[in-house]
Amino acid sequence: MKVVKHVIPSVDGKGIMMGRPAYTDDLAQPNSLIVKVLRSPYAFARIKKIDVTKAKALTGVELVLTHHDVPKKSFTRAGQGYPEPSPHDKFVLDEYVRYVGDEVAAVAAISDKIARKALSLIEVEYEVLTPVLDFEKAYENPSIIHPEEGIHEMFPIGFLPKKNVAASYEMHVGDVEKTLKSCDVVIEQSFYTQAQAHSMMEPHTVNAHLDFQNRLMIYSSTQTPFHVRRIISQTLDHPISKIRVIKPRVGGGFGGKQALHGEMLVSMVVLRTKKPAKMIYTRKEVFESSYTRHPMRIDIKLGAMKDGTLKAIDCFVLSDTGAYGEHALTVFMVTGSKVLPLYNKVDAVRFNGQVVYTNHVSAGAFRGYGAIQGNYALESAVDMLCTKLKMDPIKFRQKNMILEGETSPIFAIMGEGTEGTAMNMETCKLDFCVKRGMELISWKNTYPRKQLENHKVKGVGMALAMQGSGIPYIDMGAATIKLNDGGFYNLTVGATDIGQGSDTVLAQIAAEELMTTVDKIIVYSSDTDLTPFDTGAYASSTTFVSGNAVLKAAVNMKEMLMQEASKILESDLEDVSFDGYTFEANEKKITLPDLSNRITYNHDQKQLTATNSYVGHKSPPPFMAGFIEVDVDQETGEFDIVHYVSVVDCGTPINLKGAQGQVEGGIVQGLGMATFEDVKYGKKGNLISNSFLTYKIPTALDIHKLTTEFAESYEESGPFGAKSVGEIGIDTPPAALSNAIFNAVGVRITKLPITPEKIWRGMQELKEKK
Amino acid sequence: MKIKITLNQSIKEFDVQPDEFLLDTLRNHHVTSVKKGCDQSTCGVCTVLLDGKPVLSCSLLSVRADGHEVVTVDGIQDEIEKISDSFGHEGADQCGYCNTGLALTIYAMKRELKSPSDLDIKKYVVGNLCRCSGYEAQLKAIKRYLGEKL
Numbered sequence: 032m033k034v035v036k037h038v039i040p041s042v043d044g045k046g047i048m049m050g051r052p053a054y055t056d057d058l059a060q061p062n063s064l065i066v067k068v069l070r071s072p073y074a075f076a077r078i079k080k081i082d083v084t085k086a087k088a089l090t091g092v093e094l095v096l097t098h099h100d101v102p103k104k105s106f107t108r109a110g111q112g113y114p115e116p117s118p119h120d121k122f123v124l125d126e127y128v129r130y131v132g133d134e135v136a137a138v139a140a141i142s143d144k145i146a147r148k149a150l151s152l153i154e155v156e157y158e159v160l161t162p163v164l165d166f167e168k169a170y171e172n173p174s175i176i177h178p179e180e181g182i183h184e185m186f187p188i189g190f191l192p193k194k195n196v197a198a199s200y201e202m203h204v205g206d207v208e209k210t211l212k213s214c215d216v217v218i219e220q221s222f223y224t225q226a227q228a229h230s231m232m233e234p235h236t237v238n239a240h241l242d243f244q245n246r247l248m249i250y251s252s253t254q255t256p257f258h259v260r261r262i263i264s265q266t267l268d269h270p271i272s273k274i275r276v277i278k279p280r281v282g283g284g285f286g287g288k289q290a291l292h293g294e295m296l297v298s299m300v301v302l303r304t305k306k307p308a309k310m311i312y313t314r315k316e317v318f319e320s321s322y323t324r325h326p327m328r329i330d331i332k333l334g335a336m337k338d339g340t341l342k343a344i345d346c347f348v349l350s351d352t353g354a355y356g357e358h359a360l361t362v363f364m365v366t367g368s369k370v371l372p373l374y375n376k377v378d379a380v381r382f383n384g385q386v387v388y389t390n391h392v393s394a395g396a397f398r399g400y401g402a403i404q405g406n407y408a409l410e411s412a413v414d415m416l417c418t419k420l421k422m423d424p425i426k427f428r429q430k431n432m433i434l435e436g437e438t439s440p441i442f443a444i445m446g447e448g449t450e451g452t453a454m455n456m457e458t459c460k461l462d463f464c465v466k467r468g469m470e471l472i473s474w475k476n477t478y479p480r481k482q483l484e485n486h487k488v489k490g491v492g493m494a495l496a497m498q499g500s501g502i503p504y505i506d507m508g509a510a511t512i513k514l515n516d517g518g519f520y521n522l523t524v525g526a527t528d529i530g531q532g533s534d535t536v537l538a539q540i541a542a543e544e545l546m547t548t549v550d551k552i553i554v555y556s557s558d559t560d561l562t563p564f565d566t567g568a569y570a571s572s573t574t575f576v577s578g579n580a581v582l583k584a585a586v587n588m589k590e591m592l593m594q595e596a597s598k599i600l601e602s603d604l605e606d607v608s609f610d611g612y613t614f615e616a617n618e619k620k621i622t623l624p625d626l627s628n629r630i631t632y633n634h635d636q637k638q639l640t641a642t643n644s645y646v647g648h649k650s651p652p653p654f655m656a657g658f659i660e661v662d663v664d665q666e667t668g669e670f671d672i673v674h675y676v677s678v679v680d681c682g683t684p685i686n687l688k689g690a691q692g693q694v695e696g697g698i699v700q701g702l703g704m705a706t707f708e709d710v711k712y713g714k715k716g717n718l719i720s721n722s723f724l725t726y727k728i729p730t731a732l733d734i735h736k737l738t739t740e741f742a743e744s745y746e747e748s749g750p751f752g753a754k755s756v757g758e759i760g761i762d763t764p765p766a767a768l769s770n771a772i773f774n775a776v777g778v779r780i781t782k783l784p785i786t787p788e789k790i791w792r793g794m795q796e797l798k799e800k801k
Numbered sequence: 802m803k804i805k806i807t808l809n810q811s812i813k814e815f816d817v818q819p820d821e822f823l824l825d826t827l828r829n830h831h832v833t834s835v836k837k838g839c840d841q842s843t844c845g846v847c848t849v850l851l852d853g854k855p856v857l858s859c860s861l862l863s864v865r866a867d868g869h870e871v872v873t874v875d876g877i878q879d880e881i882e883k884i885s886d887s888f889g890h891e892g893a894d895q896c897g898y899c900n901t902g903l904a905l906t907i908y909a910m911k912r913e914l915k916s917p918s919d920l921d922i923k924k925y926v927v928g929n930l931c932r933c934s935g936y937e938a939q940l941k942a943i944k945r946y947l948g949e950k951l
Contacts, residue, residue, distance in 0.1 A: 038890070038892065040886075040890065040892075041889065041892075041894055043897070044885060044888055044894035044900075045885040045886070045889060047894065047897035047900060047901075048884065048897065048900040048901060048904050049834075049874055049882060050833075050834025050873065050874040050875050050881070050901050051834075052833045053897070054833075054836070056833070056837070057833040229932075230932050231896070231898075231932055232836075232844060232896065232898040232899050232930065232931070232932055232933075233836070233896065233898040234837070234838070282836070282896045282897070282898030283895075283896040283898060311837065313840055314839040314840055314841060314843075529896065530895045530896020530897060530898070530933055531895065531896075531933075532895065687892075688891060688938065689892050691892060691938070692892045692893070692895055692933070692934055692938055695935030695937050696932075696933045696934055696935045698935055699936065700932070700935075722839070722841055722843060723841070723843035723844055724841070724843055728930060728932060729936075730927045730928075730930060730936075731922075731923040731927050731931075731936045731939070731940070732923050732924065734936045734937060736937075737937040
């Protein structure tokens with residue numbers, strides 16, 4: 032391969048660093064109205080009375096919207112395929128406010144200052160209600176977070192709003208209770224995972240205007256432009272043909288921009304005032320009023336025989352979806368479906384639980400999407416089981432983990448909100464990933480610990496992980512390739528580059544098939560008028576799903592080119608050869624630029640365009656083994672993450688450095704969650720961690736050494752052997768760190784994040800026991 | 802009130818409010834290479850060079866820049882292109898939102914530090930947060946730009 036599996040600079044990195052306008056707000060119309068939102072100071076309240084007279088009277092205020100002014104139509108902001116597996120439990124503005132930061136009213140004014148002044152003039156009388164702030168007390172709590180009429184599920188997802196349940200689910204294979212009873216060794220543990228904030232550098236941003244055809248043009252920093260168009264149309268009852276959504280360059284998403292944030296209110300302002308309008312979330316709003324990761328409690332039981340055969344996994348999950356049920360069921364199911372098949376040889380497995388409403392910031396999609404939570408519980412529990420079995424945790428994994436050619440019944444049972452899809456692991460290089468990771472971290476020299484000087488001890492730990500490559504039979508991506516005179520191509524895709532580099536990867540796939548270079552493939556993505564459809568950037572779908580669509584379109588384009596060449600060269604099709612630049616047959620030649628110029632200007636003129644699409648019939652999981660080396664201070668519990676090793680099977684990494692960046696970005700985000708990132712609330716439900724001062728994300732100084740390698744792997748169903756790689760990196764750090772801390776100092780942390788304080792307390796308890 | 806700034810080597814006059822920040826003044830005048838990330842001087846994406854030193858324009862009152870020299874990536878395109886080549890080679894650019902600010906910090910560091918160690922580099926760029934890259938590729942790209950053979 033000449034383009035794929037090479038180091039190719041991104042197609043846009045240079046222009047962006049050199050400062051060309053690229054992001055949503057760079058493209059806003061001058062003189063846009065500024066849209067600001069009055070946000071709830073209470074975690075749970077009913078608006079008894081709202082008086083906007085003074086705000087409306089302020090010079091420069093163009094529009095004030097309250098729940099009296101919006102359509103009474105419930106929707107979900109989730110930004111998923113349709114019909115959504117998330118309940119329609121949200122109104123554009125509502126009589127109830129369900130978390131501190133929820134929307135009370137919106138103002139559109141000619142300046143930021145006037146808009147803020149207008150917000151302060153809105154008089155609201157609240158009936159303050161008792162909030163539910165402990166998700167373990169949400170079920171059947173007397174405070175019902177969604178008492179309103181008009182909300183519903185799109186298909187059965189276990190939605191019981193009167194019991195504060197957004198979704199529930201149960202599955203089992205075999206008889207778990209019976210199998211556990213027959214096991215030699217059983218362990219049981221509850222694990223808690225915290226909410227994490229996405230903290231993408233570009234805040235949620237949207238602007239819109241009416242164009243010269245009187246259509247609503249929306250520029251949005253979104254991961255899902257086609258879902259935005261559909262949801263705006265359905266909710267505001269505005270014809271979908273009169274809406275165009277453009278996704279400019281997006282400054283990071285991580286799932287946080289899969290949903291709609293601001294698009295609805297800005298669209299309403301534009302439609303009512305006929306003037307351009309824009310909204311940029313403040314950093315406080317990004318923290319307080321967008322999304323977090325779903326916090327969970329995972330109760331897990333594992334049962335094994337003395338010889339180290341894992342026999343049963345029993346898993347109950349309680350998940351906190353916050354005020355709205357976006358991604359409630361699907362994140363919850365992924366906690367099982369993209370974790371439990373790692374150990375596919377068990378006799379019995381059960382997965383069940385509930386997703387409950389609370390008066391917290393709404394939880395939503397976040398890289399890992401349930402798998403990081405499930406991985407922390409399962410991979411920590413496996414090490415705990417090994418301790419009880421007195422067995423080497425790597426040997427245990429090698430004995431029990433899923434291998435190439437194998438399957439798990441879970442694939443067929445659990446999908447995302449629906450039934451799953453049976454599949455065999457055509458590629459699974461976990462055995463290599465484990466062996467290579469052991470070498471790179473010097474496992475044999477260190478495991479379990481090595482005493483250092485100055486009261487420090489070195490520990491190593493590891494975890495396995497899997498993810499997916501899109502959602503089979505749901506996620507569809509499409510691509511169009513157009514030949515231009517001069518012999519270069521346009522590639523238009525619905526796929527959404529949010530900074531992960533998909534424009535580059537997709538151009539590489541087209542270039543490889545058309546035997547040309549990336550500079551001859553001009554990519555344009557995510558414009559609902561101009562590009563074909565794509566479900567969007569989520570579920571690790573782009574490389575596999577959208578990449579397959581690009582490959583199919585490129586194959587079609589090549590066929591068209593060969594046919595044109597055979598006509599021009601007056602030869603049979605099978606006699607024509609093409610090397611990406613020159614067509615040759617029977618000692619006659621024509622170059623691609625000449626051919627394209629000829630069919631554009633001179634003879635038998637036509638436009639060559641190939642469109643194709645792809646929907647997966649399976650979702651080949653990327654796999655990885657993550658290894659961590661950590662130095663722990665035995666007096667204080669402080670620790671340094673000295674080294675993180677990732678050995679990844681993502682099939683063919685289409686862009687070598689790009690894939691490495693995806694893994695390492697995920698590792699560091701996962702380490703943030705494992706060590707200090709923690710969404711914290713006050714006693715009344717106010718968010719304490721609402722800035723980068725109160726919510727720390729990893730900086731350059733927090734990272735010591737990352738080593739990332741890829742296993743040789745070729746997934747036949749993927750484009751040039753690729754699986755996806757966007758999420759897999761985030762899954763292993765919490766469990767690997769938890770295991771390394773245990774190996775170093777004997778303390779098992781079962782509640783994230785893993786802090787020096789928790790380790791110190793654990794060490795004190797151990798001392799007391801002794 | 803009126804202020805004069807030498808912006809990217811040319812003298813520009815701006816009519817600003819007393820409580821206006823430089824970031825807003827610049828963006829309102831279509832200097833969109835300077836980004837807004839946190840509006841609280843905690844993330845680094847709004848970095849500009851004020852008299853050659855990296856500062857956070859989201860918390861610098863525009864009047865404080867009166868009579869001073871402000872440089873954004875638009876003013877030193879050739880040098881920024883070199884930095885971007887290093888980033889491209891190492892795959893260090895992902896979403897790019899932090900990159901214009903980071904590039905200015907790197908540019909200033911090259912002029913301020915002689916043969917910096919990895920730790921020196923990390924300490925210099927620690928205020929430029931990045932949520933995408935995991936920093937490892939950025940560090941390699943910075944070292945490549947500084948002339949280290951990798």
